[in-house]
Amino acid sequence: MSDRDTAVFKNEDSGEITTASEDLAIGILDSSKGFPNTDLNLLTKKIEKSKKSKKRRLIAVAFVLVAAFGYLMYQGLTNSIQYFKTVDQAVADRSSLGTSTFRVEGMVVDGSIRRDGVQTLFSISANGVTLPIVDSGSPPSLFQQGIPVVLVGHFDSGSGPGGTSLTFETNQIMVKHSNVYIAEHPNRVKAQNGTSR
Amino acid sequence: MNDLNIVIGKAGVLLALLSSLIGLLVIGNSIYSRIGKKATGEEKPHSIVHANVYVYLTLAGTLIAVGAMEHALITHDFAIAFVAQNNARETPLLYTITGLWSALSGSILLWGALLGIFNAVFVYRYRKSDSLVIWWARIVISLVVVFFLALLLGPADAFSRTAGAIPSDGAGPNALLQDNLLVAIHPILLYTGFVGFTIPFALTIGRLLAGSSEKIWLYEVRKFMLVPWSCLSLGIIMGAWWSYQVLGWGGFWAWDPVENAALLPWLMATASLHSNIATENRSMLTTWSMSLVLATFNLTLLGTFLTRSGVIESVHAFANSGAVGPALAGALIVSLAASMLLVATRGHLLGLGNKIELAWSRPAAFVANNLAFSALTLVVLVGTTFPIVASAFGDTISIGRPYYDSLSVPIGLFILVAMGVAPVLSYQGANLELLRKRLFIPALMGSLVFFMLVIFGVKDLASLCAFGLAAFAFCVAAIQIKASILSFHRAKSGWWRGLIGREGGGMVAHIGLIIIGVGMVAALSYGQRGEVNISPGKSAYFDGVKITYLGTKVVELPGKTVTSANLEINGSGNYGPAITVFGNSNEGVGTPAIDSNLMRDVYLTVAELPTGANQSSVVVGVIVQPMVAWIWIGGFVVFFGGLASVLSRKKRIATRTDVESIEPVCESTPEISSNQDLEELKR
Numbered sequence: 001m002s003d004r005d006t007a008v009f010k011n012e013d014s015g016e017i018t019t020a021s022e023d024l025a026i027g028i029l030d031s032s033k034g035f036p037n038t039d040l041n042l043l044t045k046k047i048e049k050s051k052k053s054k055k056r057r058l059i060a061v062a063f064v065l066v067a068a069f070g071y072l073m074y075q076g077l078t079n080s081i082q083y084f085k086t087v088d089q090a091v092a093d094r095s096s097l098g099t100s101t102f103r104v105e106g107m108v109v110d111g112s113i114r115r116d117g118v119q120t121l122f123s124i125s126a127n128g129v130t131l132p133i134v135d136s137g138s139p140p141s142l143f144q145q146g147i148p149v150v151l152v153g154h155f156d157s158g159s160g161p162g163g164t165s166l167t168f169e170t171n172q173i174m175v176k177h178s179n180v181y182i183a184e185h186p187n188r189v190k191a192q193n194g195t196s197r
Numbered sequence: 198m199n200d201l202n203i204v205i206g207k208a209g210v211l212l213a214l215l216s217s218l219i220g221l222l223v224i225g226n227s228i229y230s231r232i233g234k235k236a237t238g239e240e241k242p243h244s245i246v247h248a249n250v251y252v253y254l255t256l257a258g259t260l261i262a263v264g265a266m267e268h269a270l271i272t273h274d275f276a277i278a279f280v281a282q283n284n285a286r287e288t289p290l291l292y293t294i295t296g297l298w299s300a301l302s303g304s305i306l307l308w309g310a311l312l313g314i315f316n317a318v319f320v321y322r323y324r325k326s327d328s329l330v331i332w333w334a335r336i337v338i339s340l341v342v343v344f345f346l347a348l349l350l351g352p353a354d355a356f357s358r359t360a361g362a363i364p365s366d367g368a369g370p371n372a373l374l375q376d377n378l379l380v381a382i383h384p385i386l387l388y389t390g391f392v393g394f395t396i397p398f399a400l401t402i403g404r405l406l407a408g409s410s411e412k413i414w415l416y417e418v419r420k421f422m423l424v425p426w427s428c429l430s431l432g433i434i435m436g437a438w439w440s441y442q443v444l445g446w447g448g449f450w451a452w453d454p455v456e457n458a459a460l461l462p463w464l465m466a467t468a469s470l471h472s473n474i475a476t477e478n479r480s481m482l483t484t485w486s487m488s489l490v491l492a493t494f495n496l497t498l499l500g501t502f503l504t505r506s507g508v509i510e511s512v513h514a515f516a517n518s519g520a521v522g523p524a525l526a527g528a529l530i531v532s533l534a535a536s537m538l539l540v541a542t543r544g545h546l547l548g549l550g551n552k553i554e555l556a557w558s559r560p561a562a563f564v565a566n567n568l569a570f571s572a573l574t575l576v577v578l579v580g581t582t583f584p585i586v587a588s589a590f591g592d593t594i595s596i597g598r599p600y601y602d603s604l605s606v607p608i609g610l611f612i613l614v615a616m617g618v619a620p621v622l623s624y625q626g627a628n629l630e631l632l633r634k635r636l637f638i639p640a641l642m643g644s645l646v647f648f649m650l651v652i653f654g655v656k657d658l659a660s661l662c663a664f665g666l667a668a669f670a671f672c673v674a675a676i677q678i679k680a681s682i683l684s685f686h687r688a689k690s691g692w693w694r695g696l697i698g699r700e701g702g703g704m705v706a707h708i709g710l711i712i713i714g715v716g717m718v719a720a721l722s723y724g725q726r727g728e729v730n731i732s733p734g735k736s737a738y739f740d741g742v743k744i745t746y747l748g749t750k751v752v753e754l755p756g757k758t759v760t761s762a763n764l765e766i767n768g769s770g771n772y773g774p775a776i777t778v779f780g781n782s783n784e785g786v787g788t789p790a791i792d793s794n795l796m797r798d799v800y801l802t803v804a805e806l807p808t809g810a811n812q813s814s815v816v817v818g819v820i821v822q823p824m825v826a827w828i829w830i831g832g833f834v835v836f837f838g839g840l841a842s843v844l845s846r847k848k849r850i851a852t853r854t855d856v857e858s859i860e861p862v863c864e865s866t867p868e869i870s871s872n873q874d875l876e877e878l879k880r
């Protein structure tokens with residue numbers, strides 16, 4: 001037996017050795033091929049057996065953990081998917097979107113911003129379709145007319161397609177960072193001056 | 198004169214590319230002839246000193262190119278398209294300089310220079326080495342260098358000429374990128390982190406190709422891993438700080454793809470730093486450890502691809518930059534395939550590794566740590582890339598916060614537990630009496646914090662657990678550091694040595710991470726946000742904070758027009774959240790004003806400027822969050838802890854070797870810990 005094998009063997013067994021007596025442990029290490037003493041053979045077999053069941057238990061625990069983790073991830077994903085639509089797409093998909101939460105992108109219509117108590121009312125538009133918005137959160141300081149925004153929220157319930165009315169409720173307005181160097185994204189809305197943001 | 202910057206810049210890039218190509222050929226030839234000689238049995242190790250000069254030339258070339266670009270920026274040489282797009286005459290000097298990394302091609306130029314520096318340091322360290330591992334590693338690094346330099350000559354040409362007539366003024370950098378000093382720091386830190394992971398990756402590939410199981414390379418991998426890891430840690434936190442100070446939303450982390458792209462390699466690198474210890478000391482987890490190093494580099498490529506190719510819809514702006522995206526995707530595929538192939542076919546050459554059989558031992562704790570960090574990596578990876586998969590089916594979607602929060606909170610709590618228990622476990626397995634002795638005070642402190650908070654009315658179980666476990670893990674780390682400092686002090690070899698080396702620096706990094714965690718949980722769970730409408734000279738209260746509005750002020754500066762509201766917090770100070778319109782931009786940028794102390798931050802934004810006369814009221818957005826400042830402090834602690842772990846404790850080992858012989862290269866960790874065990878048991 002090479003040096004290396006001994007080392008591995010020692011390490012493998014060290015967990016069990018602590019429970020057996022010192023002499024026994026040395027005995028096991030010295031000869032892995034069996035002992036003249038049958039009692040010792042019985043003991044090694046017992047150890048082997050407990051090791052196997054330990055391994056089986058480990059696999060079972062690992063399986064349960066992986067399954068639980070996978071389930072959590074699946075749940076998390078399906079609960080957190082937010083569709084991202086431009087205004088025209090959102091209005092077209094009203095029946096399938098219903099009152100579920102999604103993100104909608106559009107440009108704040110000039111002169112449409114009004115304050116009503118704690119709410120901010122305005123409209124956004126994309127590709128010729130306009131959607132009235134009710135914001136119950138606090139708009140970020142960058143918020144102003146004529147800029148592209150992304151809103152997180154949902155259609156109001158009503159009697160239209162998908163049980164909705166044509167009003168979008170949001171409490172989260174994100175102003176898209178404008179960058180000179182940003183290239184056009186197919187879904188991106190153009191600003192008035194023709195630059196894409 | 199007109200084209201001087203362009204000519205010098207391009208020449209620099211060309212010099213760098215050519216020298217790295219020649220260097221690649223020279224080393225390749227040396228390896229080829231060496232392997233040939235080995236086959237015929239007449240192998241004689243020889244040096245490749247003559248190849249070193251090409252590495253230094255590559256560095257010089259990239260530095261010349263960076264110098265030319267900076268010169269072009271400072272002199273407003275709008276003949277270069279990059280300068281015209283990212284600089285304007287009124288841009289302040291600082292933001293003129295940082296203009297280098299405010300867009301894609303300049304960033305890649307900086308990237309190339311940083312890679313050149315890392316490469317030169319690596320080669321200088323091994324300038325005389327005849328090890329095949331180093332030779333192969335240098336081949337790998339050269340390939341990465343060549344790839345990025347080729348990007349600079351092709352799709353991401355920073356020195357391309359402005360089309361048409363040269364404009365008299367440029368567009369200026371993005372308004373958001375000229376508002377805060379952190380813009381000068383955090384991208385460099387992030388890039389240093391990303392670029393630096395090339396070296397451990399190359400070393401590991403070198404080990405695989407050379408089939409070397411020598412332990413010494415593990416220490417080298419760790420050292421070259423720790424430097425970029427520290428920079429990336431601080432870079433991520435500084436990025437969060439920048440976003441907090443500039444973007445006006447009062448938050449610091451949004452699970453945005455850009456943030457995730459930086460977090461992914463950090464998570465993998467953190468896991469690898471831990472599993473590497475078990476590999477160094479006990480030859481355990483060998484294949485796993487090397488896979489983590491390789492995965493870290495591949496995740497940096499993935500992150501660069503995600504942020505630079507425009508495949509993901511994000512609040513952050515992305516540059517959809519022509520051929521750079523596909524090139525990065527190609528590099529990722531090649532690197533990933535090579536990594537997996539090598540681990541599968543040659544991984545066994547690095548040693549098969551010992552098994553971990555003891556449930557309550559240090560190696561088992563490393564496994565727990567690795568499982569947690571890998572799970573978190575998987576969560577973030579799936580969340581970030583899922584929209585790409587979905588877009589293949591025609592849906593534009595994004596994955597919301599609940600997904601990340603619901604999974605990262607339990608994993609984070611588990612990491613806190615492991616962080617508390619792992620440092621007191623020994624390699625020999627659990628000694629229950631010892632464990633009880635070592636964990637008694639930390640557990641006591643943890644439960645004390647838990648119940649104190651319950652008494653003070655904290656009800657949320659997750660944050661209660663987070664604070665309790667943080668106190669527990671903090672105590673463990675603090676006690677370890679104290680013991681380590683004392684033992685060095687007693688040995689009269691400088692108490693500060695207790696803070697360096699893997700053990701000392703590691704514990705400092707643990708404490709930094711705990712501080713970050715506490716700050717985040719406090720701010721996220723107990724923040725209040727709202728708006729107040731105040732007339733001039735009047736005050737309003739929000740969450741116990743008195744805000745007084747004194748009036749507005751309009752300042753016209755050469756580069757920008759700033760309209761600020763003059764506010765006092767609790768009757769003192771002068772806070773001016775503002776709306777700023779920059780030079781050529783037609784859109785305002787809100788600048789928050791923050792009153793920050795260790796207990797809480799008051800974050801003020803202008804939600805609505807007074808219309809017309811100065812007499813009308815202003816609408817102020819107010820966010821009050823406790824302990825936010827701790828996050829930034831923790832970032833620095835992690836940074837210094839990480840760098841301190843690079844330093845060696847050799848001196849102490851030298852004094853110890855007088856008494857007992859210890860392998861000098863092994864930092865005597867197991868011996869020390871087992872000695873400590875004995876000492877403690879005797880007491």
